[in-house]
Amino acid sequence: MxxxxxxxxxxxxxxxxxxxxxxxxxxxxxxxxxxxxxxLFGSQLILLHVGDKTPEKExxxxxxxxxxxxxxxxxxxxxxxGEPVDTILKLCKLNIVDLLILGxxxxxxxxxxxxxxxARTISRRAKCSVLLLTQPSNHPKRFKxxxxxxxxxxxxxxxxxxxxxxxxxxxxxxxxxxQEDDLPVxxxxxxxxxxxxxxxxxxxxxxxxxxxxxxxxxxxxxxxNITVTIKTVHGKPxxxxxxxxxxxxxxxxxxxxxxxxxxxxxxxFTHDIEYALANLxxxxxxxxxxx
Amino acid sequence: MGKLSHHEFIILLISMAVMLILSRVLAEFGRKLxxxxxxxxxxxxxxxxxxxxxxxxxxVFTTYFPSIxxxxxxxxxxxxxxxxxxxxxxxxxxxxxLVLKQGKAAIYTSTMGMIIPFASGFxxxxxxxxxxxxxxxNYRLLFALxxxxxxxxxxxPVISRILIDMNMFKTKIGTIIIASAMFNDLIxxxxxxxxxxxxxxxxGEAQSVWxxxxxxxxxxxxxxxxGKIIIDKSLPWxxxxxxxxxxxxxISLGICFLCGAFTESIGLHAILGAFIAxxxxxxxxxxxxxxxxxxxxxxxxxFAPFFFVSIGLKVNFVSNFEWQLVLxxxxxAYIGKIVGASLGAYLGGFSKNESLAVGVGMNARGAMEIxxxxxxxxxxxxxxxIFVALVVMALITSLTSxxxxxxxxxxxxxxxxxxELL
Numbered sequence: 001m002x003x004x005x006x007x008x009x010x011x012x013x014x015x016x017x018x019x020x021x022x023x024x025x026x027x028x029x030x031x032x033x034x035x036x037x038x039x040l041f042g043s044q045l046i047l048l049h050v051g052d053k054t055p056e057k058e059x060x061x062x063x064x065x066x067x068x069x070x071x072x073x074x075x076x077x078x079x080x081x082g083e084p085v086d087t088i089l090k091l092c093k094l095n096i097v098d099l100l101i102l103g104x105x106x107x108x109x110x111x112x113x114x115x116x117x118x119a120r121t122i123s124r125r126a127k128c129s130v131l132l133l134t135q136p137s138n139h140p141k142r143f144k145x146x147x148x149x150x151x152x153x154x155x156x157x158x159x160x161x162x163x164x165x166x167x168x169x170x171x172x173x174x175x176x177x178x179q180e181d182d183l184p185v186x187x188x189x190x191x192x193x194x195x196x197x198x199x200x201x202x203x204x205x206x207x208x209x210x211x212x213x214x215x216x217x218x219x220x221x222x223x224x225n226i227t228v229t230i231k232t233v234h235g236k237p238x239x240x241x242x243x244x245x246x247x248x249x250x251x252x253x254x255x256x257x258x259x260x261x262x263x264x265x266x267x268x269f270t271h272d273i274e275y276a277l278a279n280l281x282x283x284x285x286x287x288x289x290x291x
Numbered sequence: 292m293g294k295l296s297h298h299e300f301i302i303l304l305i306s307m308a309v310m311l312i313l314s315r316v317l318a319e320f321g322r323k324l325x326x327x328x329x330x331x332x333x334x335x336x337x338x339x340x341x342x343x344x345x346x347x348x349x350x351v352f353t354t355y356f357p358s359i360x361x362x363x364x365x366x367x368x369x370x371x372x373x374x375x376x377x378x379x380x381x382x383x384x385x386x387x388x389l390v391l392k393q394g395k396a397a398i399y400t401s402t403m404g405m406i407i408p409f410a411s412g413f414x415x416x417x418x419x420x421x422x423x424x425x426x427x428x429n430y431r432l433l434f435a436l437x438x439x440x441x442x443x444x445x446x447x448p449v450i451s452r453i454l455i456d457m458n459m460f461k462t463k464i465g466t467i468i469i470a471s472a473m474f475n476d477l478i479x480x481x482x483x484x485x486x487x488x489x490x491x492x493x494x495g496e497a498q499s500v501w502x503x504x505x506x507x508x509x510x511x512x513x514x515x516x517x518g519k520i521i522i523d524k525s526l527p528w529x530x531x532x533x534x535x536x537x538x539x540x541x542i543s544l545g546i547c548f549l550c551g552a553f554t555e556s557i558g559l560h561a562i563l564g565a566f567i568a569x570x571x572x573x574x575x576x577x578x579x580x581x582x583x584x585x586x587x588x589x590x591x592x593x594f595a596p597f598f599f600v601s602i603g604l605k606v607n608f609v610s611n612f613e614w615q616l617v618l619x620x621x622x623x624a625y626i627g628k629i630v631g632a633s634l635g636a637y638l639g640g641f642s643k644n645e646s647l648a649v650g651v652g653m654n655a656r657g658a659m660e661i662x663x664x665x666x667x668x669x670x671x672x673x674x675x676x677i678f679v680a681l682v683v684m685a686l687i688t689s690l691t692s693x694x695x696x697x698x699x700x701x702x703x704x705x706x707x708x709x710x711e712l713l
Contacts, residue, residue, distance in 0.1 A: 152461075183460075187384070187583045189451040202455055211463065239576040260394040268516065269574070271388030 003285065006096060011129055011158050011289045012165040014041045019101040020088055020122070023051040029136035030103040031068035036140040037074075037101065037131070040169050045075045045203045046095055050087045053079040068138075071228045085121045102288045104132040106280045108146040120277050123206065123286055129162065132284040142170045143283070149241050150177040150214045150230065151272075155256040157217050158289030166285075167226050176229045178244055179214055180237045181207055238275035246281040253281060257288040299362045306355045306366065306646070307597070309339065314596040327449045327689050329658040332596050333682065336603015345607070356604050370601040371561075373594035374662060378562040379547035380590045381659070382569020383583065384447060384576050385473045393470040400467055400632055401474035404653050405443045407631025409482075411623055413439035422619055423677055430672070436486050437672050440663065441681060442620075442627050444479040445472040446657025446689065453655065453693040455495030457700075464645055464700070467636060468652040468699065476659065477570070481507060483663060484554075484563035490670050506557050514550065520569040522546070526577035536585045543572055543586055562666065598656070602665055602682070611675040612683070620680045621687055628654045628688075644703035651695035660685035 019034035021027065031047075038045035047070075049061070065072055078095075080087050092100055104119040123130045148163045150156060160177060167175050183206055211232070218228050233240045245253040255273050266274050276284055295303060317338075318331030337343060345352040357363050388399050416423060417435035425434050450472050451460065459465040488503035529542055547565045554564030572578065632648030641649060664681040667673045673681075 186451070186455075186460075187580065187587045189448055189455060206461060234580060236576045260392075266388075266391055269387040269391055271392050275576070 006093060006127065006290065009096070009098075010288050011162045011287050012098070014038075014043045014098040014129075015160065016046065016047040016095060016097050017041070017043040017099045017101060018048050018092055018095065018097040020103075020119075021047050021061065022103075022118075023057070024103065026103050026136055028064045028067050028217045029138050030101065030133060031070060032138050033136045033140045034101045035070050036142075037099075038282055040142075043098070045070070045079055046091075046097065047075060047077040048088055048091050049077070049079050050082055050084045051079070051125075052081065053096075062273060081130070085125070088118075088122055089126060092128050093128065097208045098224050099129045099131060100126060101131045101133065103136050104134060104280060104284075106134050107278070119191055123277065124258060126257075126286070127288060127290070129257075129288045130286045132280060132286075134280045134283055135212055140276045141251075143173070143246060144170070144172050145174040145250045146170075146172055146176070146252045147241065147245045147250045148175075148254040149178045149256065150179045150217075151237065151256065152210050152213060153256055153259070154286075155259075156214075157221075159254060159256045160217065160286040161221060162287045162289075163252075164221060164223060164226060164228075168250070170224070174229075175226050176231050176248070177214065177218060177242045179207075179210060179230065179232045180240045181232050181234045182237055182240070218258075236271075236275070238270075238272035242279065242281045250282045252283045252285055254287060256288050295361050295365060299360065299365075299577045302355060302357075303365050306362070306367075308469070309355070310335065310600040311593075313339065314600050317330045318596075324699030325693070326617055326673070327452070327596075327657055327686075327698070328659065330686055330689075331450075332599035333603055333661070333686070335596075337608050338603070339600065340603040340605065341607040342603065342609050348484040358605075366597075366601060366604075369594075370598045373590075374545065374666065375551045375561050375565045375600035376547060376590045376594050377598060377658075377662060379544070379565040379569040379572075380587055381447070381476065381480075382566040382571075383573030383586070385477050385570050386574060387473070387477070387570070388574070389466075389509075390470045390474045393467060396467050396636065396641065397470040397474065398640040400635035400649055400653070401471035401478075404445070404628060404632030404650075404694055405475055405478055406469055407634070408442040408624070408627030409439035411439075411627040412442035415619075415623060422698075423616065424674060426488050433486055433672060434487060436482070437667055439658060440479055440486065441483045441667070442624050443475065443631075444656060444659050445475045445628075445653050445661060446655050446659040447472045447476060447686070449655045449689045450652055450692065451655030453652070453696065457693065457697060459696070464641075464652070464696075467639070467641075468649055471632065471635070471649070472653060475653070479659075479663075480563065480566050481511070483666070484491065484559050484566075485673070487560040487562075487666065487670055488558055490672060506554075506559055507563065510554060510557075510559075510564070514567045514571045518568075519574060522571050523575045523577060526575050530577065530579060530582065536582060539582045540586060540589060543582075546572065560666070577625070595658075599661065602661065606668075606675050606678060608679055611679040613676050613680065616676055617680045617683050620677075624684050624688055625654060642703060644699045644706060648696050648699035651692055651699060655689045655692035656685040656694075657689045658685075660688075 017034065017038045019030060034045060062072065080091065080093055100122070102119045102122060108117055119132060123132060143166065146167055148160055183203070186203070214230055218230060233244045235243065240251070245249055253276060257275060258273055262274065270278060273286070296446040314335035317334050318328045321331040322328060339356060341352065390401065413435045417431060420431050420434065423434070425431060452470055454460040454465040454468065484507055485503055488506070489499065529538055533539065547568050550564030550568035551561030551562070555561040573583070585591040628651040632653040633646040634648035636649035637643065661682055664678045666671070668675065668678045
């Protein structure tokens with residue numbers, strides 16, 4: 001397979017969007033959401049299904065496609081046998097998919113979370129951006145409040161740009177970039193050898209450096225009419241932003257794709273995006289910037 | 292139940308007051324010179340102990356810091372409780388997610404930074420025990436395991452202070468040093484608990500080894516999964532419903548003592564229980580920063596001085612100072628840690644100078660080494676000469692880490708500039 005087209009391909013525009021189709025009660029709602037999103041960006045929409053192709057299933061899917069208002073001739077439908085995660089990932093690479101849409105439940109039971117459900121495993125491993133929809137609806141609504149993780153990472157600038165690209169199409173009202181304030185070991189160090197003013201100064205200076213960096217990134221972006229707010233929240237990375245998104249009743253939370261391959265240890269000793277995946281606070285977009 | 296007499300109680304209060312005040316004065320003086328706080332506390336012990344006070348005014352020394360009797364037992368009890376609490380707060384700062392997040396660079400650095408110093412310490416101690424005055428064949432293996440562990444441990448608080456002072460705490464090098472030191476601490480304390488467990492059984496039979504390993508793994512696994520979930524679920528309630536900060540202080544230290552009692556009762560040392568409880572407690576997303584700071588302040592400023600000062604009260608640092616032994620341990624410590632951690636960092640993708648900066652950063656041993664040495668001394672695993680050598684090594688490595696990081700970071704910057712000019 002030639003994946004050279006994928007390398008350094010920008011994370012947006014979303015030229016090709018794929019939606020993973022499974023015969024769940026939310027199938028129609030997921031298809032309706034996929035239709036809205038692909039129309040919004042003028043993207044080509046591919047429907048992916050992994051499993052046996054039987055006349056009954058074909059008939060059922062046709063009915064759902066019709067109900068969702070999708071045109072079977074315009075939107076490609078790919079059926080393939082195999083292991084769901086690997087097959088979907090392979091199909092996304094083959095079709096140079098820019099955004100993969102999946103339906104996902106907000107919180108899985110403990111066993112399922114540790115073992116890894118299909119949607120979450122795909123999110124951890126995908127080489128394209130992934131959108132997890134927690135409450136897909138047959139009457140989809142636009143994203144009004146977007147919260148982006150502003151972690152200090154080279155990928156963040158691409159992630160913010162992608163979120164802005166979505167925002168411009170959605171004509172949204174609130175765009176917030178969140179910086180998380182978590183300084184491991186600092187309590188111990190300060191307790192040992194700092195006066196109160198020193199401790200405050202140390203904490204302030206540490207956050208200031210990151211704040212300036214993030215502000216520079218935001219200042220350098222083409223924001224059109226969108227007002228971007230930078231907000232600092234306190235707590236463990238991934239958890240603090242998820243809680244913030246929940247409090248703010250956000251429609252979309254945006255994260256960078258993980259830097260390393262996430263395994264079971266990352267779920268036991270939860271960190272960063274795993275907190276969001278453990279308990280999805282709202283729809284989650286994982287931007288794969290392919291840098 | 293025996294109790295302190297009126298006179299003994301007064302002596303205890305005076306000795307505690309002197310220990311706290313003198314250690315604070317010296318620690319504050321040392322802080323101005325950018326010395327680790329533990330240095331002032333050790334120095335206070337040396338001044339109040341047999342090394343200085345015992346020599347200049349032996350009567351005053353034996354009256355206020357007696358080595359026998361109820362006052363001595365009370366002071367020993369306070370020091371023992373202090374070390375358990377110190378291991379709890381050390382555990383609270385071990386954040387395994389940070390290690391996982393840093394990926395292969397942290398894994399390589401911490402693994403190599405453990406294996407090479409451990410192997411070099413173990414090899415020298417096992418094959419040349421006479422260098423350390425170990426003649427008992429039964430203890431050769433345990434001593435070799437101990438020295439390997441002692442040389443592989445790092446001191447997180449000292450390292451983080453150095454990185455803060457150098458404005459490197461949040462840099463790539465700083466994060467790797469912190470993450471690797473955390474992992475080193477975890478493995479180091481697990482191995483040390485194993486050694487102490489073996490020493491307790493003192494049979495050295497194969498079954499005891501497996502029971503000890505199984506106990507450590509079983510307890511660790513339970514606390515870091517089910518224990519962590521229970522703590523995580525109950526913390527929000529504790530912080531909301533109980534009085535502040537009394538509630539969180541009582542419950543956290545209560546958990547620490549319970550876990551310590553449990554591990555002590557199954558033949559492991561109480562420090563393991565406290566350390567693992569600290570990890571489970573500190574990893575909770577619900578433990579707010581203020582609560583964390585209060586627990587640290589309470590333990591670090593009240594109990595840690597008792598522990599470190601009490602070291603100097605028991606040991607004569609002059610008569611037990613043997614420069615050849617100090618030299619061997621210092622050289623072994625520098626070579627093992629710098630080579631190991633630098634190699635790990637290099638394999639993890641750092642440049643030569645950056646790797647060396649990581650290596651010298653990880654070389655700081657500080658308070659952790661002294662705690663480890665004290666526990667080994669109390670358990671009869673090492674003699675006072677080796678203990679003094681370990682304390683000296685801990686102080687030298689802590690003092691030299693900062694300037695050495697500065698040197699290698701500066702060298703890296705110069706090299707980059709030269710490359711740009713070319």
